[in-house]
């Protein structure tokens with residue numbers, strides 16, 4: 430920070446090898462809005478966006494898996510319908526007669542799409558910056574650089590696999606275009622019709638491996654992005670990340686294997 434002859438204050442900040450200088454009084458006038466804008470376009474802000482949307486997506490994946498496990502409950506004795514079909518219907522009918530049908534579900538869907546969109550945007554932007562910064566000697570220690578780079582690359586490719594899986598998955602079980610026997614609302618039979626195709630079961634399994642790694646590394650690094658770097662809790666953070674990834678992996682894989690092997694038919 431320094432003052433010029435007119436008594437204006439200047440702030441110097443160093444990012445990478447580039448030094449930027451801003452006049453402090455101009456910065457103050459721009460106010461909160463520009464601070465927020467500036468924050469979320471900074472690398473730290475983008476990491477926060479990734480972490481916050483990551484938490485939302487983790488919750489979604491966990492709740493989705495728990496809901497899908499209803500496939501193991503079979504038929505509801507009072508209505509004679511599959512429990513998972515009743516669950517799907519309850520989601521579409523959230524809010525009952527108070528709101529138009531599926532409107533609450535659509536609010537959730539919009540939130541989910543926004544989270545996916547922001548998560549992918551932040552990842553792409555950080556990747557672009559990372560590639561640009563490569564070779565500028567950011568990491569003093571070559572091995573550290575390689576370790577970080579390896580994890581980033583695996584996260585990127587894992588993310589792409591999950592995205593491709595998701596596009597197929599929605600075409601398969603929500604829209605039905607990728608499933609010749611699809612019947613809207615008939616969730617149990619749609620899942621069975623889908624996962625009894627060996628290639629599709631294999632695709633779902635591969636996606637679960639990619640997802641498990643992505644969740645493990647994502648959950649682990651989101652603590653860091655949000656500033657929890659205390660070495661004392663390192664083992665706890667790792668244990669939480671492993672537990673979360675393993676839970677989702679086991680739950681989802683159990684469904685795929687149960688249907689693919691004919692245990693659920």
Ligand code: HEM
Pocket residue numbers: 490493497517538591595598599602603616620633640681682684685
């Ligand atoms: C073996 C694992 C999975 C099974 C059996 C499964 C099952 C289903 C079913 C049956 C639907 C349609 C629900 C309906 O229309 O009523 C669905 C939708 C969906 N699934 Fe999955 N799913 C699995 C894994 C995943 C994973 C890993 C993700 C995310 C990474 C995911 C994300 C979604 C999304 C975003 C939708 C659309 C939700 C909507 O239309 O409201 N699913 N899934």
